[in-house]
Amino acid sequence: MRVAGGRAESLSLAAAGAVVALLVVVPLVAVATRADTSSLGVLTQGRAWVLLGRSIVLATSVTVGALVIGIPCGAVFARARVPALRSLFALHLAPVFLPPFFAALGWFHLFGARASGSSVLFSPAGAWAVLTFAFAPIVTGLTAIGIRALDPSLEEAARLVARPWRVVTRILVPAAGRQIAIGGLIVFALTLGELGAPMFLRVDVYPAAVFARLGGMDLQLGEAAVLSLPIVALAALLVAGEARLFGRSHAGALTLRDRARESLDLGPGAHALAIAAALVSMTPLLVLAGHGMREVGRVGEWLGSSIANGLLASLATATVATLGGLGLGHALGRGRWMARIVTTALLFGFFVPSAVLGVGIVAAWNRPSTEVVYGSAGILVLAFLARYSWLSIRVIAAFVAQRSSTYEEAAAVAGAGYFRRLARVVAPMERRGLVLAFGLTLVFCLRDLETAVLLYPPGGEPLTVRIFTLEANGPTRVVAALAVVHVAVTLAALLVVGWGFRGSRA
Amino acid sequence: MTAIVELEGVTLVANGQRIVDDISLAVESGEVVALAGPSGSGKTSILRMVLGLVAPTRGVVRLRGKEVSRDGRVLVPPEERGLAMVFQDLALWPHLSVLGNVAFALETRGVPKRDRDLRVSVALERVGLAGFDRRAPATLSGGERQRVAIARALVAASDLMLFDEALASLDLAIEEELLALLDGILREQASAALYVSHEPREARRLARRIAVLERGRLVQLGTPSELLAQPRTSFVRAFSGALAGR
Numbered sequence A: 001m002r003v004a005g006g007r008a009e010s011l012s013l014a015a016a017g018a019v020v021a022l023l024v025v026v027p028l029v030a031v032a033t034r035a036d037t038s039s040l041g042v043l044t045q046g047r048a049w050v051l052l053g054r055s056i057v058l059a060t061s062v063t064v065g066a067l068v069i070g071i072p073c074g075a076v077f078a079r080a081r082v083p084a085l086r087s088l089f090a091l092h093l094a095p096v097f098l099p100p101f102f103a104a105l106g107w108f109h110l111f112g113a114r115a116s117g118s119s120v121l122f123s124p125a126g127a128w129a130v131l132t133f134a135f136a137p138i139v140t141g142l143t144a145i146g147i148r149a150l151d152p153s154l155e156e157a158a159r160l161v162a163r164p165w166r167v168v169t170r171i172l173v174p175a176a177g178r179q180i181a182i183g184g185l186i187v188f189a190l191t192l193g194e195l196g197a198p199m200f201l202r203v204d205v206y207p208a209a210v211f212a213r214l215g216g217m218d219l220q221l222g223e224a225a226v227l228s229l230p231i232v233a234l235a236a237l238l239v240a241g242e243a244r245l246f247g248r249s250h251a252g253a254l255t256l257r258d259r260a261r262e263s264l265d266l267g268p269g270a271h272a273l274a275i276a277a278a279l280v281s282m283t284p285l286l287v288l289a290g291h292g293m294r295e296v297g298r299v300g301e302w303l304g305s306s307i308a309n310g311l312l313a314s315l316a317t318a319t320v321a322t323l324g325g326l327g328l329g330h331a332l333g334r335g336r337w338m339a340r341i342v343t344t345a346l347l348f349g350f351f352v353p354s355a356v357l358g359v360g361i362v363a364a365w366n367r368p369s370t371e372v373v374y375g376s377a378g379i380l381v382l383a384f385l386a387r388y389s390w391l392s393i394r395v396i397a398a399f400v401a402q403r404s405s406t407y408e409e410a411a412a413v414a415g416a417g418y419f420r421r422l423a424r425v426v427a428p429m430e431r432r433g434l435v436l437a438f439g440l441t442l443v444f445c446l447r448d449l450e451t452a453v454l455l456y457p458p459g460g461e462p463l464t465v466r467i468f469t470l471e472a473n474g475p476t477r478v479v480a481a482l483a484v485v486h487v488a489v490t491l492a493a494l495l496v497v498g499w500g501f502r503g504s505r506a
Numbered sequence B: 001m002t003a004i005v006e007l008e009g010v011t012l013v014a015n016g017q018r019i020v021d022d023i024s025l026a027v028e029s030g031e032v033v034a035l036a037g038p039s040g041s042g043k044t045s046i047l048r049m050v051l052g053l054v055a056p057t058r059g060v061v062r063l064r065g066k067e068v069s070r071d072g073r074v075l076v077p078p079e080e081r082g083l084a085m086v087f088q089d090l091a092l093w094p095h096l097s098v099l100g101n102v103a104f105a106l107e108t109r110g111v112p113k114r115d116r117d118l119r120v121s122v123a124l125e126r127v128g129l130a131g132f133d134r135r136a137p138a139t140l141s142g143g144e145r146q147r148v149a150i151a152r153a154l155v156a157a158s159d160l161m162l163f164d165e166a167l168a169s170l171d172l173a174i175e176e177e178l179l180a181l182l183d184g185i186l187r188e189q190a191s192a193a194l195y196v197s198h199e200p201r202e203a204r205r206l207a208r209r210i211a212v213l214e215r216g217r218l219v220q221l222g223t224p225s226e227l228l229a230q231p232r233t234s235f236v237r238a239f240s241g242a243l244a245g246r
């Protein structure tokens, strides 16, 4: 039996659908309508298609690289018997929580000073390497989640006949294939939308061309909109891919169970791999820190209110995304079709490059009647919600889906209505999921550059944008020092969330 | 006649708790011994130590006369022990077909494809699943899944098979059918077996001797009639009473 949601649930989902339509669908439609015929000329220029091709090649090759690195690393971090495994894993994961152009800056200070190094770094190959190392931990993390969620006996049954590495390659990795594929999709989408690192490395990519149409003195909205159309089409393919992976009934595919078991002896190679993975992640950050350390005391005048700007918008977004995500994630986890549609719309927000979403938001909101929103930090929150609330809904849905619905049924029998069940049964039971959803959304907003750089209100730029704009003409040590401050802020946010997660152990 | 598997003073401690407490037990080759006992008495833990999935905290495990685990150390890893097991939850690999599940062990041993296919189809035929090769585990009924798990253990052609509640949660008719199947297979292969079960019916049908565990200790070991004649605990009395009853 499944508790009929009743009117209250249907109305809430409809309301959520309307909000999401405003956030994602209206901007994307606005892109299409602004793409007037007079601007269609940009698409007939070979240049646009060269850029698009380059972006797709970059995204594909970064995805392949991230899978090649991330899958074995994920298996090692999930199952190997290696000293200090958890710490090495945490260090390896660090880049996920930071904008990739930080890594680009770090590699620049390490290699770029010499002519030979800089000619490699400032090239498509350099951008590929920087982004691959920056995004591989996403695949690592999802591979590890997938493998750790497997039933331990699947692994034990294989160990009776196969050596540990063969158990990994033939049983664990294929059985976690769905989570790994989701990791690949996310890396592809993030690379496709990535603006900061390629622009810093002087590699022309498609989002940069869209961005250039908006960033200049004159707003060439029509051309930017036309340039966005092919990428929206590409995003539709990604959305279809995601739908296939999750399927109709697999809201739990990102399940976060963690089954206790003995670790596998994967040999000394595993130890070496874990150390190398942590080093590759940490090297650019440490170099950057070393470069900026002396200036950290003097960044005050450069910071302005940028920390508060970013934190406030991110906190507001994470709060709304978690509260809304409770209702939507619950409905998705219980397989409601309305929730599936709303989540798919939000998935567009995540997969469409920020530059394109930004074009749509500018087109939809930049008018006198909505100046209150467009001119304030509210526009950042709207854009962040459009882009990142998919994450929180997915996480909450995964938690809900793995919990039997009998708890809610018992509450319904006891007379609790929809909202009461959500507040008194679902929310407290899934508080770990809520904390995790909050934390992920918060950190993804904090690390955001692409969305914010297009839309920040006057005087309201977050720290990532401040660093990115200073990087073009500011003192390099100050830029590095500001990056260190950003890392510290993110780390503090992660520690608070991690503490909340621990405290909410069910 | 040497024992195929021998536990000597085996103790397993986890979280400061004695899960298995100083157990000594030997199974002759070709002999089927049932492990019975209340839930949580340590039955699965004993199988896991025989398989090498955990090391006994103290004591020795010998397989075919050779030490394979001793005092907190696994000396021979599971994949080199040449054992076959039917897991309590079956553990069919979801990403592999029926064929893939059954063939995996042979593939790992490097059995050539032609030979492999033949042995897999013989095994599937033996458990009554001829023609099921391409099916995914998720599409099978409970009884069919059980048969795949049995075929997967069968194809390994081990001289010692382990069963952990292999026939639990099946309806009586299918359980009876699979019991007959297992009995036949164990006789044909002349395999020894350790057979964990709650069900006196299964123990009586398959095993010559029954080992009864309670709270990690081996409280009694003997033939069904010995247990019935002189039960040492109330659990043994109830269990062997049920043995005789049906």
Ligand SMILES: Nc1ncnc2c1ncn2[C@@H]1O[C@H](COP(=O)(O)OP(=O)(O)OP(=O)(O)O)[C@@H](O)[C@H]1O
Residues within 6 Å of the ligand: B014, B015, B019, B037, B038, B039, B040, B041, B042, B043, B044, B045, B046
């Ligand atoms: N890795 C472990 N850590 C801590 N306790 C464990 C571990 N493995 C098993 N136990 C405990 O040891 C006891 C015996 O477990 P075991 O699974 O061997 O029992 P069992 O006889 O197979 O029970 P059942 O009939 O319910 O399957 C149980 O209390 C169990 O909770």
Ligand SMILES: [Mg+2]
Residues within 6 Å of the ligand: B043, B044, B045, B088, B164
């Ligand atoms: Mg058991």
